[in-house]
Amino acid sequence: MWLWIKRAFWTIFALGVLVVSSVGGIWWYYHPTYERVDGVPYGERNGKPLTMDIIRPKNPNGLAVAFMVSGGWKSKPAGETEAWLMAPLLRRGYTIFAICHISQPDSMVPEIIEDVTRGIRTIRYRASEYSIDPNRIGVTGGSAGGHLSLMLATRGKEPHPEPKDDIDRESAAVQAVAIFYPVTDLLNLDGSTEDLGDGGPPKSFVKAFGPDAQDKEKWQQIGRDASPIYFIDQELPPTLIYHGDADTLVPLKQSERFREVAAQYNRDVKIVVHKGGNHGWASMVWDIRAFGAWFDQHLLAQ
DSSP states (O other): OOHHHHHHHHHHHHHHHHHHHHHHHHHHHHHHEEEEEEEEEEEETTTTEEEEEEESSSSSSEEEEEEEOOBBBBBTTTTTOOOGGGGGHHTTTTTTEEEHHHHHHHHSSHHHHHHHHHHHHHHHHHHHHHHHOOOOOOEETHHHHHHHHHHHHHTTTSSOOOSSSGGSSOOOOEEEEEHHHHHOEEEOOOOOOTTOSSOOGGGGTGGGGGGGSSHHHHHHHHHHHGGGGGGGOOEEEEEEEEEEOOOSOOTTHHHHHHHHHHHHTTTTTTEETTTTTBBBBBHHHHHHHHHHHHIIIIIIII
16 A cells, blocks of 8 residues: 555656656746847837837847737837747747837838838848848748738838838848738638628728728729739748638638749748637747748758
8 A cells, every 4th residue: 555655656746847847848948048129210100110129049140030020910019029939039049120010000001011121121231230141031920920021022122112211222022931820812811700702901900001992993902012922923932831720810721822823933832731720829839940940941051
């Protein structure tokens, strides 16, 4: 009897040590050593400053990943970027530039696209100051952040139509993309819960696209200009997309059709389908490890 109790005790003790060690290891992994500078200005919109948070790992590898801080085209204020979310990238040595923007409806989605484009131009212009390679910049984000990432991937190389300074003359092209469930085609919402079926903008975001978005004819141009699927070409950078097959807000078809068009140009778009995943899932923070491997493959290996 006492032998059985002793064995049970040591078994429970060993399991307890294992659990504590595992929890402690996970906590350690998601709390890497870094330095950060918050609220670094990169422009202004409607009299308000545009800022980014710069998070630099203990052992930087000289490469940058821009994080689009955006959900529903709403952004967090400077200093509220949660560094632990980017822990897998920081541990690989990537300097994170968390680009914030003025949230809709105070800023329209076309303006937001212009502003995050300015953010990438600023990173490239100041590359020597930040000790990063201006020719190897990755981009990441989820949902609206994924959409903005793909806008940079498809349209970032376009020159500024009316440059006002040297920053505007820089390219906003990115060299690798790793994102979650992006909107790729605003003109074809693929049965999204945001689709009224009338060919108009997403029903909860009509104001986000400006007053002209309610004009069906004008919306066709507005929606097309803000849809990355229409700007895929031979220069699309390697793109990794994680998307849930139960997502009703941004259906999986949005990513699948983006991949189909990219294939016509022989461009590399990889989709990882999260079975049963809706618009977000608990293990997303673990999936970012795969983003790090993707950036290593397409940025670090260059």
